[in-house]
Amino acid sequence: MGRKSRSENLLNNLPQLQNLIKRDPHSYQEEFVQQLSHFEASLAIFELKPDEEAKEFGELINFLSQVAKCYPKKSTRFPKQLIDLLQKHYPVLNGDLRKAIVQALILLRSRGVVSNLRVMPLFFTLFRCRDKSLRKLLYTHIINDVKLANKGKHRNHKLNKALQGFMYTMITAADAQDKHGEGALAAKKSLDVCVELYRKNIWTDAKAVNVIAQACFSPITKVMMTAVQFFLNPQKRSGDNDESGSEAENDGSTKKKFVNIQMIQHQSNVNKKTKYRTRVMSRVARAHRREQAKKLGQLPASDEEDDDDEVTGGKKKKKNAGKPVVNFDVLSLIHDPQGFVEKLFARVHSSATSTKRGGSTVDRFEVRLVLLKLISRLIGHHQLQLMAFYPFLQRYLQPHQVDVTQILAVLATGTHAFTPPDVLQPLIRAIADNFVADHCSPEVMCAGLNTVRAIATRQPLSVDPDLLNDLVLYRKHKDKGVMMAARSLLALYREVNPEMLHRRDRGREATIGLISGTTDKTLLGFGASRAAEGVDGVELLEKYEEKARPAATENGNDEWAQWEEDEAKDYVDDWDILGDYHSRRRRRKATYEERTSTIMAGREGREKFGSSKAKREKEGRSLSNKEKRKTKDYKMIAHKRSVVTKGKRSLVQKRRDLRKHIVKQKKNGF
Structure with a gap:
């Protein structure tokens, strides 16, 4: 060829x-x-x-x-x-x-x-x-x-x-x-x-x-x-859905399986405890902590990290896995946040008050709720003034409202120290009337009390003294969630302004401080603030710098991370509204290892376990007559003068003894 x-x-x-x-x-x-x-x-x-x-x-x-x-x-x-x-x-x-x-x-x-x-x-x-x-x-x-x-x-x-x-x-x-x-x-x-x-x-x-x-x-x-x-959760990777279908179009990487940590915790409560389920729960907990660290900017959220190693139990470690990355809050980078919030709220308000007549588009309630979440976070983060926001939310403050816990969280998140108390007081009164009442279920009462506490944490002047003392009385409620919510509200005002409480509810430290005049827990007026003394968390920084003591340094790292996590949280979620008791967040039963560690910690610093009889024999004594009388049969002591006299008491004497007993129990209680 x-x-x-x-x-x-x-x-x-x-x-x-x-x-x-x-x-x-x-x-x-x-x-x-x-x-x-x-x-x-x-x-x-x-x-x-x-x-x-x-x-x-x-x-x-x-x-x-x-x-x-x-x-x-x-x-x-x-x-x-x-x-x-x-x-x-x-x-x-x-x-x-x-x-x-x-x-x-x-x-x-x-x-x-x-x-x-x-x-x-x-x-x-x-x-x-x-x-x-x-x-x-x-x-x-x-x-x-x-x-x-x-x-x-x-x-x-x-x-x-x-x-x-x-x-x-x-x-x-x-x-x-x-x-x-x-x-x-x-x-x-x-x-x-x-x-x-x-x-x-x-x-x-x-x-x-x-x-x-x-x-x-x-x-x-x-x-x-x-x-x-994106502004609600900048680091969350969600499916990139296209307009022509629901198929994800991400960057070609394998989709990570969504892990519902609440569901796994619930399953660990009701299912039999096994080593396999314990390992699964520990892996999910590590992955959840890692995601929280990413949200706070303590870990990089790039593709070089293999997040699935935590969930699948892999032992692969990346070079930059523990390197901190500076992650500025996206809400702080927005230009003109006041104008931004006003435009968003105008859209929500028009969708809530308009109809679909004339071919106009009206956002669904779910879309409006997401917009309200962003508006509230911006108001709380930048301490903005949007007076029409609070009366707008009052129409949704009903227990039968759809997603009412999210609406209550939105209200609490949108409150800050410069929100006028007279704007918040009608909403506080509406929450107390609609949620905190004896005819309401314990979950509803718990949500109302926790919302009042969350708002009062940011603006203590929004609750008047009469309403506060009425809400504090629910600390004796039979439901544990309601009791815990009322006690947290009481503890808050013992800290910020004990003068608003009744004298019997102020607590020992606050009462002594008010009597001696040495307390600094006097509530300031609206818009006033105290001069800062020192820097929050500086004592943790000193621990962190003590490199000569590795144990103290490690402990300081954990405490510093916990302090940063507490400071980073500009918002209230559904769990905060429902409370720890009703949200299943802390209702998980302790595992065998946790119960064992608690028992061993309680035994530290005490004598070796033994029976009371062995202790008496070691001391060289026996039971006293009074102690022996407690274990005798009733027929053997029925003829005693003290027993006969007790049975012949009058109704007046019985009533006096009962009152003394009740007073004594109250003094020993809360």
């Missing part, structure tokens, strides 16, 4: 020619030039009918993208030709051909033939295509490309600034306000990219956060809910 026939075969067999060019680019330069000329001619013909399938044209594009790096000078126009082709005809291109062109550009980008600033705007524009597989491919590539561009300590500020500006344009564009248009698809995927890059600790600046904040005002519910859920 001659050289001419071999050349003709190579031109028709692109995979073989591709293999030969990669092995020896210099020898097959002429064949590459012929294929490049064939591509340009085919491109001119294809642009006459861009909606054709053109399978051979797609194979030619794939071949040239594979070998373009071998001839950089001769293939300089090839990437621009592909970009122009997509920009002009992407709505009408065949789906397979369009995906092949995108894959070719991704390959050229990964090999450095084309810069990311040239292809990224095009890729965001292609989010408008109604092709789920294409959007998933583009989403994965954009995330990985931006991640590589900002690898390590290096940050590509030019690329980040350009992309964030382009995302802002996509989210706020006019066509992105129509949920049936293609602009809505592009806005949703652009928002998903920005959220995922924040969760990978790549875009954590204020500009990226405020780009996401603009999506909270989108009329499209899915776009708005994605942005709002």
